[in-house]
Amino acid sequence: MTADTPLLEVRGLKKVFDLSRPFINRLIERAGRQYVHAVDGVDFSIPRGQTLSLVGESGCGKSTVAKLLMGLQGPSAGSIRFDGVELAGQPAGHPAATRRRMQMIFQDPYASLNPRWRVARVIGEPMKSFATHPDPTERRREVDRLLEFVGLSAADGDKFPHEFSGGQRQRISIARAISTKPEFLVCDEPTSALDVSVQAQILNLMRELQRELGLTYLFISHDLAVVNYISDWIGVMYLGRLVELAPAAEIFARPQHPYTKLLLETVPDISMAHRDMERPAGEVPNPITPPPGCHFNPRCPLANDRCRTEPPAFDWSGPARVRCHLVHEGRDGARPALAGVA
Amino acid sequence: MTLLSVENLTVEFPTRNGVLTAIEDVTLTVEPGEILGMVGESGAGKSMTGAAIIGLIEPPGRIARGEIRLEGERIDNLPREAMRRVRGRRIGAIFQDPLTSLNPVLTVGEQLIETIHTHLKLPRAEARESAIDWLRRVGIPAPEKRIDTYPHQYSGGMRQRVVIALALCAEPRLIIADEPTTALDVSVQAQIIALLRKLCKETGASVILVTHDMGVIAETADRVAVMYAGRIVEIGPVAEVIRNPQHPYTAGLMASIPRIGPRPEVLPQIEGAMPRLNARPQGCAFNPRCPKRIELCVRVRPDLIAAGQGAAACHLINEKEAVA
Numbered sequence: 294m295t296a297d298t299p300l301l302e303v304r305g306l307k308k309v310f311d312l313s314r315p316f317i318n319r320l321i322e323r324a325g326r327q328y329v330h331a332v333d334g335v336d337f338s339i340p341r342g343q344t345l346s347l348v349g350e351s352g353c354g355k356s357t358v359a360k361l362l363m364g365l366q367g368p369s370a371g372s373i374r375f376d377g378v379e380l381a382g383q384p385a386g387h388p389a390a391t392r393r394r395m396q397m398i399f400q401d402p403y404a405s406l407n408p409r410w411r412v413a414r415v416i417g418e419p420m421k422s423f424a425t426h427p428d429p430t431e432r433r434r435e436v437d438r439l440l441e442f443v444g445l446s447a448a449d450g451d452k453f454p455h456e457f458s459g460g461q462r463q464r465i466s467i468a469r470a471i472s473t474k475p476e477f478l479v480c481d482e483p484t485s486a487l488d489v490s491v492q493a494q495i496l497n498l499m500r501e502l503q504r505e506l507g508l509t510y511l512f513i514s515h516d517l518a519v520v521n522y523i524s525d526w527i528g529v530m531y532l533g534r535l536v537e538l539a540p541a542a543e544i545f546a547r548p549q550h551p552y553t554k555l556l557l558e559t560v561p562d563i564s565m566a567h568r569d570m571e572r573p574a575g576e577v578p579n580p581i582t583p584p585p586g587c588h589f590n591p592r593c594p595l596a597n598d599r600c601r602t603e604p605p606a607f608d609w610s611g612p613a614r615v616r617c618h619l620v621h622e623g624r625d626g627a628r629p630a631l632a633g634v635a
Numbered sequence: 636m637t638l639l640s641v642e643n644l645t646v647e648f649p650t651r652n653g654v655l656t657a658i659e660d661v662t663l664t665v666e667p668g669e670i671l672g673m674v675g676e677s678g679a680g681k682s683m684t685g686a687a688i689i690g691l692i693e694p695p696g697r698i699a700r701g702e703i704r705l706e707g708e709r710i711d712n713l714p715r716e717a718m719r720r721v722r723g724r725r726i727g728a729i730f731q732d733p734l735t736s737l738n739p740v741l742t743v744g745e746q747l748i749e750t751i752h753t754h755l756k757l758p759r760a761e762a763r764e765s766a767i768d769w770l771r772r773v774g775i776p777a778p779e780k781r782i783d784t785y786p787h788q789y790s791g792g793m794r795q796r797v798v799i800a801l802a803l804c805a806e807p808r809l810i811i812a813d814e815p816t817t818a819l820d821v822s823v824q825a826q827i828i829a830l831l832r833k834l835c836k837e838t839g840a841s842v843i844l845v846t847h848d849m850g851v852i853a854e855t856a857d858r859v860a861v862m863y864a865g866r867i868v869e870i871g872p873v874a875e876v877i878r879n880p881q882h883p884y885t886a887g888l889m890a891s892i893p894r895i896g897p898r899p900e901v902l903p904q905i906e907g908a909m910p911r912l913n914a915r916p917q918g919c920a921f922n923p924r925c926p927k928r929i930e931l932c933v934r935v936r937p938d939l940i941a942a943g944q945g946a947a948a949c950h951l952i953n954e955k956e957a958v959a
Contacts, residue, residue, distance in 0.1 A: 350820035458908045488676035488847065493891035493904035500901075515821060518850075518893040522902060545895060559825035561850030563877050563892055576792050576823055 298377070299338035300477060300509045301362070306371035306381075308332040308357050312581065329580050331357045333533035334371070336607065339526070341476075344503070344510040346520040346541075348556070349530035350577050355513045358530075359479045362511065363397050375477065393423045396470040400482040402462035406454040412465055413450030416440070419473045439468040443498060460491035464498065471502065477509045484519060496522055517560050521545060529553045532580055532588040539613030549615045549625070551593045587618065595619050636706065638841050639665040639688070639809055644701035644711075646680075646687055655912045657683045657696065658865045662939065665809065670835060670842045672856030672873065674849055676909050679862040681845045685811045687711070688843070689726050690718040705809065724754040727802035727840075729831075731814040733794035737786040743770070743797050744782035747804055754805035769800040773830060792823035796830065803834055810835070813845045828855050849892055853877060858945070861885050864909055864920035871945020881947035884921045919950070927951055 313319060313326040332354045339345045347355040360366045362373060364385050373380040378391045386392055396419070399405040406415055416436045417426075426432040437447035443464040454462055463483060470478055480499070484492040500523065502508055514520050520527060524541040529552065537550040548554045575592040578584060587605050590596040599618050607616045619625040644661040647654050658680035665671050673681040686692050688703055690710070703711040710721055722728070730736045738746055747766035751757055757765060763782075770778035773796040786794055795815065802810055812831065816824040832855055835842050844856055852859050853873060860870040861882065869882040880886040890903035907924045910916060916923055922932040929950060937948045 350822065460908055488909070489849070490676065490888055490891050490905040491908055493893075493902045494906075496893070497902055497904055516893075518895050521895050522893040522898050555822055557895070559822045560895060561821075561825065561828070561848060561854045562895060563849050563853040563889065564894065564896075574826070576790050577820065 300341045300376055301511070302338040302372075302374040303358075303362070304336050304372045304374075306332055306335045306358065306361060306373065307369045308354075308361055308366065309369045327581055330533050330583070331580070332361065332368075335530075335533075335535050337526075337528055337535065337538055339477075339509055339511060341509055342503070342507050343525040344512055344523055345526040345528060346512040346514060346524040347528045347530055348514055348517060348520050350515060352532075352577060352580055353530040354533040355530050356481055359397070359481045359511065359513055363395060363479055364392065389423070393425070393473050394475050395477045395479070396473065396475040397479040397481065398463075398466050398470050398483045401486050402459055402466055403486070405466055406462060408454055410453075411450065412440075412452055412454065412457075415454070415465060416450070416469045416472055419469060423473050425473050435472070436468075439472055442471075443468045444494075458491075459487050460494055463487060463491075463495050467495075467498065467502070471506065471508075474506075476507070477511070479511045479513075481513045482515070483512075485514065485516065492519070499523065517556060518562070529556065532577065532583050534588060534616060535607060535614075536589065536616045537613055538607075539615075543612050547611075549610055549613055549620050550589075550617045551595060551619070551625075552589050555592070587616070595625065597624075636667075637664045638667045638669075638706060639843075640702075640704045641684075641688065642702045642704075644684070644687055644703065645699045646683055646692060646696055647699040648696045652913070656699075656865060656915075657912065658687070658862075661701070661862075661867055663860055663867065663870060665841045665843060667808070667841055668835070668839050669858065670832070670844055670856045672852035672859040673843060673845045673862060674847065674852050674859055675862035676847065678909060678912070680865040681847075681862050682813050684862070685813050685843055685845050688809075689722055689728055689811050691722075691728075723750065723807070724805050725807050725809065727805065727807035727810045729795075729798055729802045729810060729812040729815045731817050733791060733798045733818065734786065736798050737794060737801075739786055742783050742785055743789070747782070747797075747801060750801055751804050765804065766800075769804045770797070772834065773797070773800045773803075774826075775800075791819055792826065795819060795823075795827055799827070799831060799834065803838060803840065806838065806840075808840060810840055810842045811845070812842055814847070815844070816851060817846070817848070824851070831855070849877075849888070861888070864915055865912075866920065866948065867939060868921065868949070869942075869945065869947040870939070871943060871947075875944045879943055881942040881945070881952060882921075882949045883925050883927050883951070885947075887924075887926075919948070929954065 308331045310329045310331055312329055314324060335358060337345060347358060349355050361368045368381050371381060375391055413433060413436045416439055417432045420426040420432050426435050436450050440447055440449055445464055484495050512523055527541050527544045528535050528538040531552050537553045548557055584591050586602045587600045590600040605616045605618045607614055608621055610620050641661055641663050645659050646657045648657055661684055675681045687698060698711055702709055744766055748762045751762040751765050752759060767778045767782055770782060775781050775796055816827050828851060846852060856873050859873045859876050860867045863884050869885045877889055880889055887905040891905060905924055918934050919932045919937050922928050931950045937950045939946045939948045940952060942952045
């Protein structure tokens, strides 16, 4: 593998959940089957040592993407290639040699640590199951080193999770995640359960780890300000689809998709920039019955008939990929359409 | 006249291992028409302060010291029934989760009509008219139809609009809004904040807005009280507290909030975490984490004193070593 091959490449990833009532109910109620397209054809790749963040509101499918990558759920279609190895369609945990190189940090540090295990066992477990440190004494030495690495002390290994604060618990989760020396971490809202002053500590720790260990991150968040701090690339999701994917600086300087613009305008910011602004109306529609055409059209101030009928393609526009007819037709007035450049 | 004044309010919880002080010597005022933000980390005492004002502290918690006055009248020692009449009529409440604050087996209309009928003594037919009007004012489309539907038929944002209508329909002078937008998505949150601001301007009601999100405070409140470990460490006009914080904790908090815009190489952080209720240090509760600690901070607890355009509880202010 050369250095410029992306570590992770996702193509046409889909996950459909069947929400249908049982057969007998459908028969009696004359109801059809019901599906949710939680992830509806997502494409992205992450270069080695960089961070891609997925942002979007609840129900947009960002956490489902994380679960699909980690093999916690199987994709309905599409491909997930990690360092050239295809993971889609493989049974859970396989191939083990590749799975060891991918780990995950979860949102709630109160639910993601076994309350009856001492911290040393929590952190040592992945090393045991992947047999990277089969010898218990050696394993414990490694646990101690990891604890100090994430800013705790070696003696903390003998304590139980309830003896720690939220921020400390998230440090334990991070130590567990990096214990098998992975190259890729999926971080699903790792700081949203934490207080602001602690959030800063965890974000700084994650960036430090990335620098020292050369980690690649997929970071999932609903908070654009947090994402601004941590990302190289940002993907904005809406109802299961990526609507914009661009270098982080580009998203903030020149957002193209109307939904990206809406998100940026609505983030409450301590600069008080939006204090007396008119507020965009509407809410995210029900994902079971998404609007036809562009999913965003009922909330979009610039939508026309084409937006209401034909789903837009995910095409290049400058350095970004955007799923919007306005941008590709140049109707948004901001940038001429560059479809077909790549 | 000042609408609400809270003086030296202290709330304690007796436990088997001794008495825990949840909030201590909280002093603040709310002027008519004002939005006062209360911000702090979880466990700082911001929600507890709101609960004390509205008389909803869960036993065995109790107000150990201090006074709460609404329009000059003491309300902290009212009997249960009298407090029940204050609650709803003179002080309204909006809580975090719009689904659990509405009754799922009553229609939205029944809940609104009941509230208006009880507090404003309007006949039912008139109360219904008023209820429809309130739904319209909070931005519910087709309120004549929606009034007869149940809470589960509304989306999260629409439910919180109903909760706001319920809090405002008895025309209270004061509203306690405890994390009113935390359960909502960011684009909906912005709508709810704007709505709350607009309606309070129209009705002249004051709001105590409790939240952990400084961004929400910045875009909504007139003044802000910053709480840490059960005490107010700084209070003042919002813009002033953000741009020119007087307390080292406020300064650290403001710096550690990630912002949209040019990003720093390292995000400024406050080391450590807020102490637990049973492990508050002597002197200033922030002293173990404070980069500017002096010897006095470890021994003596600082009082809230005038600083900048507001007040802060920090020894450094007297030492003329203002926070940079």
